[in-house]
Amino acid sequence: MKRKKTGTQRIRLAVQILFFVVVALVSVAHTLEEQGVTLPFVQGASLHAICPFGGVVTLYRLVTDGTYVQKIHESAVWLMGLVFLSTLAFGPVFCGWVCPMGSFQEWLGKLGKKLFKRRYNTFVPPTVDRILRYLRYVVLIWVVVMTAVTAKLVFSNYDPYYALFNFYTGEVAITGYVALGLVMVLSLFVERPFCKYACPYGALLGLGNLLRVFKLRRNTITCIDCKACDTACPMNITVSTAAVVNDHQCISCLKCTSDSACPIPSTVEFNTHRLEQDSQEVAK
Amino acid sequence: MKIGAKGIAISVVATILGGVVLLMALGSWKTVSEKVPMKFSSGEFAGIANPADIRGSYSFADVERNFAVTADILAAAFALDVTVKPARDYLAKDLEALYGEVADGAGEVGTDSLKWFVALYTGLPFTPAEDTYVPRTVIEVLRDSGKIADADTLARLEVRSIEPLAPGKVPETVVTHVESITDRSIKGNTTYADVISWGVTQQEIEAILGVPLKSRTENIRSHLLANNLEFSVIKAKLQALVDSLAP
Numbered sequence: 001m002k003r004k005k006t007g008t009q010r011i012r013l014a015v016q017i018l019f020f021v022v023v024a025l026v027s028v029a030h031t032l033e034e035q036g037v038t039l040p041f042v043q044g045a046s047l048h049a050i051c052p053f054g055g056v057v058t059l060y061r062l063v064t065d066g067t068y069v070q071k072i073h074e075s076a077v078w079l080m081g082l083v084f085l086s087t088l089a090f091g092p093v094f095c096g097w098v099c100p101m102g103s104f105q106e107w108l109g110k111l112g113k114k115l116f117k118r119r120y121n122t123f124v125p126p127t128v129d130r131i132l133r134y135l136r137y138v139v140l141i142w143v144v145v146m147t148a149v150t151a152k153l154v155f156s157n158y159d160p161y162y163a164l165f166n167f168y169t170g171e172v173a174i175t176g177y178v179a180l181g182l183v184m185v186l187s188l189f190v191e192r193p194f195c196k197y198a199c200p201y202g203a204l205l206g207l208g209n210l211l212r213v214f215k216l217r218r219n220t221i222t223c224i225d226c227k228a229c230d231t232a233c234p235m236n237i238t239v240s241t242a243a244v245v246n247d248h249q250c251i252s253c254l255k256c257t258s259d260s261a262c263p264i265p266s267t268v269e270f271n272t273h274r275l276e277q278d279s280q281e282v283a284k
Numbered sequence: 285m286k287i288g289a290k291g292i293a294i295s296v297v298a299t300i301l302g303g304v305v306l307l308m309a310l311g312s313w314k315t316v317s318e319k320v321p322m323k324f325s326s327g328e329f330a331g332i333a334n335p336a337d338i339r340g341s342y343s344f345a346d347v348e349r350n351f352a353v354t355a356d357i358l359a360a361a362f363a364l365d366v367t368v369k370p371a372r373d374y375l376a377k378d379l380e381a382l383y384g385e386v387a388d389g390a391g392e393v394g395t396d397s398l399k400w401f402v403a404l405y406t407g408l409p410f411t412p413a414e415d416t417y418v419p420r421t422v423i424e425v426l427r428d429s430g431k432i433a434d435a436d437t438l439a440r441l442e443v444r445s446i447e448p449l450a451p452g453k454v455p456e457t458v459v460t461h462v463e464s465i466t467d468r469s470i471k472g473n474t475t476y477a478d479v480i481s482w483g484v485t486q487q488e489i490e491a492i493l494g495v496p497l498k499s500r501t502e503n504i505r506s507h508l509l510a511n512n513l514e515f516s517v518i519k520a521k522l523q524a525l526v527d528s529l530a531p
Contacts, residue, residue, distance in 0.1 A: 007289070008288065008289040009289075011289040011290060011293050012289060012292075012293070014293070015293050015296060015297060018297070019300075022301075036471055036505070037471065038471070038515065038516065038519070043315075043516075045315035045316075046315070049315035049316070050315065065322050065325065066322075067320075067321075067322040067337070068317065070339060073314050073315050073316060073317055074312065074313075074314040075304075075307075075313055075314055075315045078303070078304075078307055078312065078313065079300070079303075079304070082299055082300050082303040082304075083300070085299055086295065086296055086299045086300065089295065090287070090292055090295070090296075093292060093296050094296075097292065097293070097296050098296060098300060214285075214287050252292070254288075254289055254292070257288075259288055259289060266286075269286050270286065270287045270288070270292070271285065271286045271287075272285045273285070
């Protein structure tokens with residue numbers, strides 16, 4: 001039982017590491033290529049070219065002019081489509097499984113957990129937290145509108161993700177370093193602070209939780225109300241009161257499920273139908 | 285239907301990485317721009333390329349392809365040394381590397397300066413930023429070609445002009461390549477002349493490239509990029525030829 005539970009998160013960690021390494025390699029290869037050095041087997045590309053959010057911010061320009069915002073290319077639009085596809089199926093799995101910035105914060109958070117134990121991820125008062133959670137939609141609107149108006153990547157100067165993978169290139173604005181530093185420090189107190197409060201792409205993908213085919217469901221019949229799911233959730237979602245988790249902050253990480261935190265089998269799952277149906281059928 | 289970690293992992297990797305591999309195979313995965321600026325959408329210049337959309341990554345060859353101004357004229361206007369590298373290979377962003385901040389930090393010669401020059405040379409509308417400067421050679425080239433239409437434009441250029449570069453100045457990103465006698469590996473800064481000096485004939489190179497070789501001194505990587513050829517593929521074939529001729 002114990003091995004199975006760790007296995008779920010190990011699989012997710014493997015996927016996170018895979019994407020983190022791929023993005024780091026592509027980014028380093030690009031920097032080296034600009035200096036005339038080619039790495040074997042790795043095709044370099046700028047971080048903007050492999051960022052699916054680039055596809056989102058260039059959409060207005062693409063539709064109205066048929067061109068891309070500076071530094072954004074066709075690849076970003078394709079990636080946007082692929083990520084939307086996975087979001088329609090499972091919600092923001094991109095945030096929980098793929099995004100290297102999310103993974104980086106999560107890994108820093110492990111240090112925070114060691115430092116603060118049970119107090120970790122509980123420092124922000126719920127009333128303040130509830131309001132701050134909508135800040136990322138303000139960021140999303142600002143980025144999309146300003147990018148459409150200026151045709152420039154306005155967010156890259158404040159983007160901790162860009163700073164993380166380009167910190168050694170001299171192309172990062174001071175504000176980018178400040179944003180990265182702030183996210184790193186906050187990650188020691190709050191799990192995934194950038195994802196929760198500021199990420200514009202996470203804001204957009206979060207809406208996918210309302211539409212996803214596989215939904216995170218809780219079986220209200222078998223649930224023993226132990227709240228293990230609430231404690232495990234990195235995004236502080238109260239899973240224990242919902243039959244279906246539609247919260248825009250859910251990142252589909254599976255930490256709350258019966259394969260991880262939930263002690264009762266088949267009680268919290270990613271499923272296409274109501275779990276109570278299964279219980280009723282078993283009862284019959 | 286239930287899905288667990290394995291199912292999600294396989295789906296996510298297959299959708300994103302598999303999707304990228306498929307797009308690469310279909311030739312639709314493009315991580316660099318086509319270097320085609322947007323066009324004026326209305327007015328008397330509708331349908332003509334807009335100099336305001338020239339990017340820092342554009343080479344002078346890209347500018348030449350999109351606007352009625354040659355790379356040689358651009359190099360002359362910005363006093364660039366074409367003995368260091370061909371005019372076509374200079375990038376718009378090289379101007380920033382070479383000139384950078386000017387007039388005691390009050391202005392800058394960079395991509396915006398190139399946009400301004402192209403606009404004036406081709407008679408297209410463009411409003412430069414307040415801090416955009418140009419070298420004096422820009423005024424000389426425009427005047428000699430009869431492209432300065434009015435005194436106001438000339439006066440604006442005069443106010444925002446600086447001394448041109450001294451000959452021989454090289455942008456930091458440009459590496460002057462010295463061929464190694466022992467190292468015969470093709471790198472990003474290797475020229476066709478290097479490969480020829482290692483014993484490969486021009487005909488053999490052209491047979492691999494599938495396009496004619498116009499300049500032996502051209503950097504292989506830049507030439508391949510300009511011709512939409514895959515550097516890693518051509519490099520492997522050329523390297524195999526070089527290795528087979530090694531003493």
